Amino acid sequence: MADLGDIRAALAANLSSIPGLNESPYLLGNPTPPAAEVQPADIDYHQAMGNGVERWTLIVRVFVGTMSDKGAQIRLDRLLASSGSESVKAAIESDTSLAGAVDDVTVTRCTGYRIFNREGMPSVLGAEWTVSVLAIG
Amino acid sequence: MPKYVHKDATITVNGTALSDHANQVTIEDSAEEVDLTGFTPSGYREFGQGLKDATITCTFFQDYAAGSVDSILATMYSSGAAGTIVVKPTSATVSATNPTYTMVAKLFSYGPVAGAVGDAATVECSFRHSGTAGVVRATA
Numbered sequence: 001m002a003d004l005g006d007i008r009a010a011l012a013a014n015l016s017s018i019p020g021l022n023e024s025p026y027l028l029g030n031p032t033p034p035a036a037e038v039q040p041a042d043i044d045y046h047q048a049m050g051n052g053v054e055r056w057t058l059i060v061r062v063f064v065g066t067m068s069d070k071g072a073q074i075r076l077d078r079l080l081a082s083s084g085s086e087s088v089k090a091a092i093e094s095d096t097s098l099a100g101a102v103d104d105v106t107v108t109r110c111t112g113y114r115i116f117n118r119e120g121m122p123s124v125l126g127a128e129w130t131v132s133v134l135a136i137g
Numbered sequence: 138m139p140k141y142v143h144k145d146a147t148i149t150v151n152g153t154a155l156s157d158h159a160n161q162v163t164i165e166d167s168a169e170e171v172d173l174t175g176f177t178p179s180g181y182r183e184f185g186q187g188l189k190d191a192t193i194t195c196t197f198f199q200d201y202a203a204g205s206v207d208s209i210l211a212t213m214y215s216s217g218a219a220g221t222i223v224v225k226p227t228s229a230t231v232s233a234t235n236p237t238y239t240m241v242a243k244l245f246s247y248g249p250v251a252g253a254v255g256d257a258a259t260v261e262c263s264f265r266h267s268g269t270a271g272v273v274r275a276t277a
Binding site for chain 1: 146147157160198255257
């Protein structure tokens, strides 16, 4: 059976290959850019008989810096790429078994630029990636 | 058993349970309709059952591991040998309300790779009747 904690930890471990990114398997209360967090989203149970397969969707959210920071935008452009040492997609898919926790992992989409508002603090620039996980139920 | 949601069927192919890789199963058993209508004042046709045919159709998530979907189905198809397919509505013990349906069958086609980009890889199989008993229903 898939363990959500293992999945989140393995996703963060895959992201750790990106230089300078502070990755967390869990949601960050006050993220200090550049940072990444993992948020569980939809879970589709009973994808095979006897709950043999489940499809888990997770959101990887990355914060790169304030909107006015040109360097943050340059950094985000590299993170959005589908390949390369700073590609979030490539990092997540570098181990599609997530250290043996699941059967397969696919990064299905990315939102592109997003502005995240933080209470009492400047808004930060970032993006969200949708990760589809095929796991044993 | 009351009305239920189909989510726990068991499917075994030649003794190997493939249920946890299957997301669809259908048993179809049918007989030809033979017209036996004679001259009659009733105005209705009369039909009798002719030759029967049976097919069990399954969709599996493809898996190339030893002893899993591909190895079992590919072997069955390439050898042309008959195999035994057993389907049960739920994983509970066989009973009057959870009968097994058993059929000796062959595979006449097998597509080991299928699916669009981004889709889970699946394989659809039609097990065609090749024994003499048809689909055998058992409650014990």
